[in-house]
Amino acid sequence: MVIKTEKIADYELGLLYRDRAFQKVLEPGVYRMLRGQGQIEVVKLDLRAPLVKAPELQALYLTHPQVVQTYFLVADMGDGELGVVYANGKLAGLVAPRSVAFYGKLLRPVSLEVIDAATEIALPERLVAPLARLAAQDLVSKSLVAIAEVVSDHVGLLYVDGVLQSRLTPGRYAFVKALRKIQVVTFDLRLQTLEVTGQEVLTKDRIGLRANITAVYRVADPLKAVALTADLKDFLYKELQFALRQVVGTRTLEELLGDKLGINQAIANLLLPKLGEAGLEVSSVGVKDVILPGDVRELMNRVIEAEKTAQANVIKRREETAATRSLLNTAKLMEDNPILLRLKELEALEKVSEKVGNVVVGNGMDGVLEDLVRIRPRKT
Template sequence: MKRIHIAVNHVGFVVKNQVVQRVLTSGKYWLGFGEKLELHDKAKAFQTNHDVDVLLQIEGFAALVEQVEVADGCLCIVFINENFTKILTAGRYIFWKGLRNYRFHMEDTSTMVISSALGRNLLEWPEFAPFVRQYKLDPAEKGLLFIDGQFQQVLEGGVYTWWKNATAIAVSKVDTRVLSVDINGQEILTKDKAQIRVNFSVRYRVLDVVRALLENKDHEKQLYMLMQLLLRTYIGHMTLDEIMEKKDDVNTFIASEAHVQAASLGLEIQFCGIKDIILPGDVRDIMNQVLIAEKRAQANIITRREETASTRSLLNTAKLMEENAMLFKLKEMEYVEKISEKISTVSLSGNGQLIDQLKQWFVKS
């Protein structure tokens, strides 16, 4: 016989011939011949080498533990004193009663939806990563949800979580802000056989997410091709001079046509226009020569116009002076004054007739 003592928060298994005979709680006991004691601390996780089903048949054991059965396709979230501790997958688990306050929350992961009882903060724990699928859409994005290849709904910006299981989930997303696409280096033959290169720019936004992503494949590439065709079709029916003179008309036509056709892609054209028209080197030289000739002709016209106006003014002045002797005298004195401004020194020699001669030069009798 052997006297034993079991402390508080401990449980003892009395074992004989490797078989548990009875279960003891805190207190003092006697062990019989061939019996041994196994102590278990209830503050620690339940661990034993004995068969649990056999232990449950022993009187008093079932009252000391709590059994948790997790079925296939389910998870059990364990809380101790309302704090998350761990996740249990399919199987049977044993927990000691009495020392800690356990709470077990069951979730069916065979479905997609995660119960609202599990907050987002809890799902951010690393332990949930193997079991949760997460998709994030920025505020300016929208997405389409596909379940097992079938379209289900439009998703707005936010964070979406689903259980990982056999269900196939996919999310296609698109940016709904105003976007731009440049159509550069388009070589186009004009009506008068001039080969030019055009750089074109388009600003657009996705208006109908379902039409853009579900009914059309690669809507951005289709928009690019649409603008290419419209640009080539319209410019191909214009001469080079018409293109240079009516560039705004080109923008207006393409914008109106693109607005209708882009709607079938779920897009809205907000602005489009020609950025650059690049001419071949020889054509550019000819255009420069034409421009210089035009400017010279304009300069000659202006010069002739000014000369004509000046001559007409002189004729009018002459007619006035012919009709008015006083006006002629004033004009004469004006010229004498201008001539005098150019004379810096006057030298006189001879008799007193010089004064009379000067008077004759500057004063008409």
């Protein structure tokens, strides 16, 4: 007769089978069994982790459910139920609908909360943070719940099975996705900038040029935005293109270069109604740069140079005329005033003396003062 000894640790349970038939559960301790009374097998279950995964345990639940429920919390979920299991008061795991899980209750207190996954979409706020940590570590939990975060200055739109359900304010949310598809689309409500660069356009007088246009906008109504277009930036980009071409194509190059503010206002008048229908609010829009082809730019430079030369000639003639008129007025004053004439002669004498080294006169000082410089001949 042979005695078989089995030792069950403090963190284990044993399942005793004799000739493949279940006999009883072995709690922690030392057991001695006679081998001659049939084939003996002991399956040891490790209880250190709350969730116990063992095929023998699942089979035992089918044949001896009361025995399993004595030592384990059995989370047997229905078609529309989601199980939330707590161990020591902390979230320990999730149990999917139409599945069974076993949590050992020999080493710790465990409890089960059943959520109606068929009707409830959003999970309680108290579960959001624990579920976020659990989903980051457990792939099974990640497949059962969706964690969504809407940051400040953003808004979220919740879609359930492709249908828009609600608008989400900034915060963190947890949704049941075991029985449905969950999607959260976020929109930035702050001001954003979109530039359309290098657009080739033709003016009314058939001159080709390249232009850059910039728009500063914000999403004012996300519901309108998603209802009208699937790609908001692509929609705005194309509308900017169309508005630029329409405005530039109805103006000549001279009008385009001479009235930039009017061009910007015309573009804004075309865009604002369409973008308002798409839920966008545009704070400013305008042409940033206008780039002319090389030959047109050279021609414009020659035109500008000719205009500036003509303006300079006009100014020069105007100044010459003013100077001549001033000389005429001075001459009339000297003609009527001998003293003024004499002062002018002395002024001329001073200028002459600055440039002449030696002066020879034959009439003494009177000759220097009266005969050297004479503006008008003396009367005889």
